[in-house]
Each structure stands twice: as structure tokens, then as C-alpha cells.
Amino acid sequence: MISLPLTDAAGHFLDLVNRVCLGHEEAVIIDHGKPVARLLPANGREMTGAELAASWSSLPELGLSEAEAFHHDLELARAGLPQTVSAWE
Numbered sequence: 246m247i248s249l250p251l252t253d254a255a256g257h258f259l260d261l262v263n264r265v266c267l268g269h270e271e272a273v274i275i276d277h278g279k280p281v282a283r284l285l286p287a288n289g290r291e292m293t294g295a296e297l298a299a300s301w302s303s304l305p306e307l308g309l310s311e312a313e314a315f316h317h318d319l320e321l322a323r324a325g326l327p328q329t330v331s332a333w334e
Contacts, residue, residue: 247265248272265285
């Protein structure tokens with residue numbers, strides 16, 4: 246991942262776009278020490294939830310150890326979520 250100040254990104258925008266597109270890299274643009282924008286290749290690695298769901302049927306099935314590891318990772322992620330209280334309770 247490339248991380249660069251806004252002024253550098255503006256001054257070298259064409260080079261930055263070429264590096265992102267041809268190098269299949271991600272660029273994060275920083276302004277005053279904080280990320281303000283992200284540049285990804287158009288054929289990027291991201292997709293909508295609907296696109297992801299539609300692609301699941303074409304993915305290979307997980308082996309038992311992979312499925313168990315995935316389940317474990319999900320449980321850890323869920324444990325880190327803030328507790329929610331229903332307004333109806």
C-alpha cells in the first residue's frame with residue numbers, strides 16, 4: 246500500500262494513477278496526518294455485498310480445518326463487537 250501526503254498526490258497524480266493501475270496497489274492520501282482518500286485499481290478487489298453473495302456458489306468449499314478456523318475467527322470477531330441492548334427490553 247502506498248501512503249502519501251495530499252500535496253505529493255496532487256503533484257504526481259498521473260504517476261500515482263499509473264502505479265495504482267499497473268502495479269495493482271492501493272494508495273491512501275493523507276492530509277494533516279489523517280487519511281482522507283483511497284485510490285484503488287478499477288478492476289479492484291472490492292465488491293458489493295450482493296456481488297459477493299452471488300459469487301459464493303462458484304467458490305470451492307472449505308476443508309474441515311479451514312471451516313473450523315473460519316468459525317473460530319468469526320467467534321473472535323463477534324466477541325469484540327460492542328454489546329447491543331434492544332429498546333424493547
